[in-house]
Amino acid sequence: MKKTLLVSALSLALGSCAMMYAPMSYTLAKQPAGGALNSSGNVTVKRDGMTVMTNAMVSGLAPNTYYVAHYHVQGTASTDPCSSGGAPIMSSMIVGQSDAMGMLTLSGSVAAADVMNATYFNVHTAKDASGAPTDAGVTCTSVKM
Secondary structure, three states: OHHHHHHHHHHHHHHHHHOOOOOEEEEEEEOOOOOOOOOEEEEEEEEOOOEEEEEEEEEOOOOOOEEEEEEEEOOOOOOOHHHOOOOEOHHHOEEEEOOOOOOEEEEEEEEHHHHOOEEEEEEEEEOOOOOOEOOOOOEEEEOOO
16 A cells, blocks of 8 residues: 555656746847837746746837737748747737836736747737737747747
């Protein structure tokens, strides 16, 4: 009984560790096709076996404006992910509003399977709280899942 319990506990501990990934940090830069905004920031991606949690902090945005962010798959317009024009992964959409200083904080989670093929994370100006994008993006970073 002790041997079975010990083996089961060890298997459970090892199985839990195998599903944890080190957080990844990325630096956001001005979107190549973006407007005149000089936005920058960072994105932290944490992944367990089933979920990807994303936190983004962006500065240099228009004050009191809605923004939408999501992961994209690689497009065909360029080999540079942020210039490739890839399709957004809509299940990863995060909407937020910048503050009076143009600072934006976004947090969201998505099923890991949905974003495994993502090659970049892009922040767009949004029409309103619905998250409908109004531009090709204002800040972007390539990512590897």
